[in-house]
Amino acid sequence: MDVLVNLMSGFAIAMQPSNLFYALVGVFLGTITGVLPGIGPTAAMTILISFTLGLEATSSTIMFAGIYYGAMYGGSVTSILLNMPGEAASVVTCVEGYQMAKKGRAGAALTMAAIGSFVAGTISIVGLMIGAVFLSSLALKFGPPEFLALGVCGLIMLVRMIDAPLLKSLIMVLFGMAVVSVGVDPMSGNERFTFGIYELGQGIDFLPVAMGLFGIAEVLKVAREGSDDHQQLISVRMRDLFPTREEWRRSVAPILRGSGLGFVMGLIPGPSHVISTFVSYACEKKLSKHPEEFGHGAIEGLAGPESANNAAVGGSFIPLMALGIPFTTATAMIMVSLLLHNIVPGPTLVRDHPDLFWGLIASMYVGNMTLLVINIPFAGILSKIMKIPTEFLMPVIIALCWVGVFSVNNSFVDLFILALFGIVGFFLADLKFDPAPLVLALVIGPMIESSLRQSLKMTGGSIGEVVTRPISLTMYLVTALIIMVPYLIKILRNKRFLKE
Amino acid sequence: MHLKHKKKEIVTAIAMLIFSLVYLYGGVDLRVGTARNPGAGFFPLLIGLSLLVSSCLYLYQASRQPRAASNEDEPVEKLNLWVPAGIAVVIFVYPVLLRYMYFIPSTTLCLFALFRLMRFKGWTYSLLAALVIAVVIFVLFSRLGVILPNGAVEQFLL
Numbered sequence: 029m030d031v032l033v034n035l036m037s038g039f040a041i042a043m044q045p046s047n048l049f050y051a052l053v054g055v056f057l058g059t060i061t062g063v064l065p066g067i068g069p070t071a072a073m074t075i076l077i078s079f080t081l082g083l084e085a086t087s088s089t090i091m092f093a094g095i096y097y098g099a100m101y102g103g104s105v106t107s108i109l110l111n112m113p114g115e116a117a118s119v120v121t122c123v124e125g126y127q128m129a130k131k132g133r134a135g136a137a138l139t140m141a142a143i144g145s146f147v148a149g150t151i152s153i154v155g156l157m158i159g160a161v162f163l164s165s166l167a168l169k170f171g172p173p174e175f176l177a178l179g180v181c182g183l184i185m186l187v188r189m190i191d192a193p194l195l196k197s198l199i200m201v202l203f204g205m206a207v208v209s210v211g212v213d214p215m216s217g218n219e220r221f222t223f224g225i226y227e228l229g230q231g232i233d234f235l236p237v238a239m240g241l242f243g244i245a246e247v248l249k250v251a252r253e254g255s256d257d258h259q260q261l262i263s264v265r266m267r268d269l270f271p272t273r274e275e276w277r278r279s280v281a282p283i284l285r286g287s288g289l290g291f292v293m294g295l296i297p298g299p300s301h302v303i304s305t306f307v308s309y310a311c312e313k314k315l316s317k318h319p320e321e322f323g324h325g326a327i328e329g330l331a332g333p334e335s336a337n338n339a340a341v342g343g344s345f346i347p348l349m350a351l352g353i354p355f356t357t358a359t360a361m362i363m364v365s366l367l368l369h370n371i372v373p374g375p376t377l378v379r380d381h382p383d384l385f386w387g388l389i390a391s392m393y394v395g396n397m398t399l400l401v402i403n404i405p406f407a408g409i410l411s412k413i414m415k416i417p418t419e420f421l422m423p424v425i426i427a428l429c430w431v432g433v434f435s436v437n438n439s440f441v442d443l444f445i446l447a448l449f450g451i452v453g454f455f456l457a458d459l460k461f462d463p464a465p466l467v468l469a470l471v472i473g474p475m476i477e478s479s480l481r482q483s484l485k486m487t488g489g490s491i492g493e494v495v496t497r498p499i500s501l502t503m504y505l506v507t508a509l510i511i512m513v514p515y516l517i518k519i520l521r522n523k524r525f526l527k528e
Numbered sequence: 529m530h531l532k533h534k535k536k537e538i539v540t541a542i543a544m545l546i547f548s549l550v551y552l553y554g555g556v557d558l559r560v561g562t563a564r565n566p567g568a569g570f571f572p573l574l575i576g577l578s579l580l581v582s583s584c585l586y587l588y589q590a591s592r593q594p595r596a597a598s599n600e601d602e603p604v605e606k607l608n609l610w611v612p613a614g615i616a617v618v619i620f621v622y623p624v625l626l627r628y629m630y631f632i633p634s635t636t637l638c639l640f641a642l643f644r645l646m647r648f649k650g651w652t653y654s655l656l657a658a659l660v661i662a663v664v665i666f667v668l669f670s671r672l673g674v675i676l677p678n679g680a681v682e683q684f685l686l
Contacts, residue, residue, distance in 0.1 A: 082673025195586055199544060202579040206551050209575065213568040220568060221554045244619065248612040251646065419649075420657070423642035426615075427635060427665055430622060435674040443623035451616050459533075459540055477571045489563030 031157060038386025041086065042394050050087045051391050054080075054094025055398045061095075062102020064421065071242040072099035073361040075425055077235065078432030085369035086384045090391040092365045096358055097149065097395045100301075100341065101403055104141045104334060108134060117302045120309045120333040127325035136271040140279055140327060141334045142403050148287040148335035149396040152342025155291045156349070157389055160378065163350035167375035170351075170499065172486060176479035177500035179472045181507040182297040182347075182355055183465070188511050189298030192462040200461055204469025205476075207232050214474070215481060227441035234364050234470050236433045236445040238357070241463040243429045244450025247422045249457065271327070279331035282312050286335030293336070294343020297355035299464070301340035308336035342392070348373055349385065353472055357464050360471045368436065537590035541583060548579035614645040630679035635662040 041047060057079065061072035076095050080088040100117075107118040108125035121141065128137040170178075187197040210221040211231025222228040271279070286308045293304040312332040313322045322329050344356050352374025354360040366373050371381060378385050433446045453463055480494075487493040495504060555576060558569025618641050625634035639658035648654055666676060667685060676682070 078669065078674065079672060082669075195582060195589065199579070199582045199586060202575055202582060203544075203547075205575045206547075206572070206579060209572050216559075216568045218558060218568040220558060220572065221551070223554075248615060251611040251615055252608055417648065419643070419646035422646060423639050423648070423658075424661060426619065426642060427639055427661060430626075430635070431665055431669055431674065431676065434626075434676065435669065438675065440623040440627055443626070444620070447616070447619040447622075450619060454612065455540070459537060481566045481570065484563055484566055489565075491563070 031161065034382060034386045035157065035390060037383075038388075038390035039393075041383055041387035042090065042390035047087055047090050047387065047391060048394065050083065050091040051094045051394050052398055052402075054091035055098040055395050056402065058095035058098025058100075059102040059105075059399075059403060060098075062099035063105050064102075064416070068103060069096060069099035070238075070357045070361065071246055072102070073358060074235070074239045074242050075428050075432065077361065077365060078428065078435050080365060081368060081432075081435050085366070085371050085381075086387045088365060088369060089362070089371075089384060089388050090395075092362060093388060093392055094395045094398070096341065096362070097145075097338075097392070097399055100338060101142065101145055101399050104145075105138065105403075108137045108141065117299075117305050117337050120305045121330060123309075123323060124326055124329035127323070128327065128330065131325055133275075133325065136275055136327075137330055138403075140271055140275065140331050142400050144279070144283045144286065144331045144335040145338040146396050146400045147283050148290060148337075148339035149342060149399075150393065151284075151287040152291045152294065152339040153389060153392045153396070156342045156345050156392075159343075159346045160349040160385075163346060164375045164378045167351050170375070171497075172479040172482035173494045173497045173500045174503075175351075175353075175475060176483055176494065177503040178351060178353055179476040179479065181503045182353055182472065183469065183476075184507055185296065185510065186298040186355065186468060187465055189296065189300075189303065190462050190464055191299075192460050196459070196461050197465045200463065200465040201469045204466035205473045207237065207466075208470050208473035209477070215478065225441065227437075227439050230437065230439075232445060232470075233436060233442060234360070234467070235436050236442045237449045237470060238361065238364075238467055239429045239433055240446045240449025240451075241453035241467065242357075243425060244446060245453030245457060245463075247425055248450060248454040250418055250422055275327045278318075278327050281315075282308075282328045282332035283335045285311065285315075286332040286337075287339040290336030290339030291343040294340035295346060295355075297347075297468075300344055300356060301337050304336035304340040305333035308332040349377055350375065352377070353475070354468065357467050360467055363471060534590065534593050537593060538587065541587035541590045544583040545580070545587060548576055548583050552576040552580065611645050615642060618642055618645070626677055630682055631666050631676045632659075632662050632681045632685075633679075635665070 042051065057076055058069075058072055061076060062069060073092070073095055077092065080091050080095075083091065103118040104121050104125070107121035108129050111122050111126040125137045125141065128134065183201055187194065187201060190197060208231070210228055212218070212229055213220055219229055286304075289308050289311065290301070290304040293300045293307065296303070309329055309332065312326075312328040313319055316322065316326065316328050318326060318328075341358075344354075344359050345362075348354045348359040348363055352363075352372060354363045363373055371377070371384060429446060430443060433442045434440075436442065456463070483494040484491070495501065551572070555569050555572040558572060559567035560569040560573055561567030618638050622634065622638045625637060628634075629637075636655075636658045639661055640655050643649075643654035643658060644651070648657070663685065666682060669676060670685075
């Protein structure tokens with residue numbers, strides 16, 4: 029009952045004309061940016077964060093969440109119309125969506141992607157409401173050893189889950205931890221690695237690093253490879269927007285399955301929205317009555333993964349809101365957006381800032397509705413945005429990155445850091461170094477350090493006591509189990525094969 | 529310029545190794561403390577040593593990489609590195625220009641350089657586009673409450 033009352037008050041906040049406006053603008057900007065080839069949701073969020081900085085905390089978070097949703101949907105548009113995935117989570121959409129588009133069903137594909145995203149988003153928001161409140165009340169019992177375990181296990185799982193060599197991901201985590209140690213030590217007040225530079229005393233901010241790695245590095249890659257002007261853009265007609273009765277019938281179950289699957293996977297650290305799309309695709313192919321259609325425009329192969337993708341967004345908000353730990357780069361960006369307004373997400377967020385929490389939840393419903401209302405009729409117009417030449421777009425993106433970075437601390441040193449990490453990201457991308465572990469280490473590194481030091485002080489230096497506290501030990505064991513399971517399955521399969 | 533993959537990996541590993549050594553050296557003056565009372569240098573020491581070991585392992589792996597894995601036998605595309613190099617120079621120079629020339633002139637100049645590097649239309653068009661974008665960004669973000677470096681030109685617009 030409390031949840032309903034709080035949700036109603038959240039809607040009262042979200043439906044204020046100004047907040048409604050910011051949600052619409054966020055979804056619109058996010059969709060436009062997400063439509064641009066090569067710009068995924070994370071890059072879109074790093075580029076657009078500067079638009080939210082001048083707003084007050086609740087409005088800023090509402091707008092930024094809208095940007096996130098919009099960018100996720102925008103990536104689907106390029107996948108379906110151009111066979112160009114904006115990011116890894118849209119690869120599966122390319123496989124089926126583009127094939128549907130080639131058969132003249134582009135409009136139906138876009139509509140089903142939007143509807144699947146809406147249903148999944150709505151279901152995951154319900155899960156977020158209940159899960160975040162429950163988990164945050166549980167997390168109030170956590171102490172430094174438990175937060176240490178959360179941070180360490182989260183990073184270990186992330187490193188294991190992403191599609192990059194293990195050693196390279198580990199190096200990126202350590203590199204991120206090294207970067208975050210620059211500045212004043214919060215516990216002793218000593219300056220560390222500042223080399224006498226005054227601005228470095230404040231530490232290296234997350235935003236210049238993230239914008240460099242995701243924004244500038246992407247521009248440098250595009251500049252090296254050149255733009256492809258020969259892509260065939262499939263046009264969308266209004267009258268073809270609606271799926272047939274048969275397509276509706278075949279999509280209902282995949283959407284519901286994708287929603288549940290995506291939400292649960294969203295709780296796992298790492299590229300959960302990417303993994304959820306592949307798992308959903310495999311699941312739908314297995315369960316489909318028409319498996320031969322997969323790869324040639326099967327609507328189940330589009331509806332399920334698109335739903336899973338969006339449901340994972342809601343799931344990924346739970347660790348952020350309830351524990352203050354972002355497990356994905358996108359939620360790390362949202363955390364930074366909150367921190368810039370002096371709001372610390374975590375167990376006390378629901379208690380201390382209920383207006384922000386419930387306003388955000390309600391605005392996510394509004395954002396989902398907006399996606400549906402704006403994006404289906406405007407799909408054809410959105411597709412025209414892809415015709416903007418990259419030679420014009422890339423410099424504009426750089427300019428937005430400059431403004432975004434400078435606006436945080438008014439620091440010229442931040443602009444140098446932006447440039448440096450842009451170049452670092454450009455070189456490392458070729459060698460299969462994924463920037464996600466570095467970015468997440470930047471965000472949760474300070475928490476891990478302070479939790480470790482506090483835990484050791486609490487236990488008189490006994491690391492055994494830190495690790496074997498009940499909740500911490502459970503987390504370490506569950507993490508170890510999740511990591512070991514694939515190897516155990518492999519060993520068992522080999523044994524069975526040898527027996528046969 | 530063609531860089532072989534294996535050499536790139538080795539160069540990167542050496543760079544990481546140097547970084548970890550510099551990082552460890554930078555933390556020498558920090559108090560490490562004890563396990564019971566860790567100091568400011570405790571965590572950096574842990575991270576620095578872990579990074580050193582990981583970099584050594586990476587260097588070892590990279591140097592043992594077989595030739596076939598470095599794609600030597602596959603046709604190597606001629607990559608255009610001059611444009612990204614030029615962009616890198618512009619983004620490094622921008623903070624210096626911004627400090628002394630304020631927002632609109634420095635942003636216009638740098639955007640113009642970027643448009644020319646990306647071969648966007650002609651010289652006049654690029655200059656006009658750079659100027660318009662710089663002004664639009666300045667006005668838009670000033671309205672959003674962002675404070676950008678401003679001189680006489682910017683004050684006139686405000």
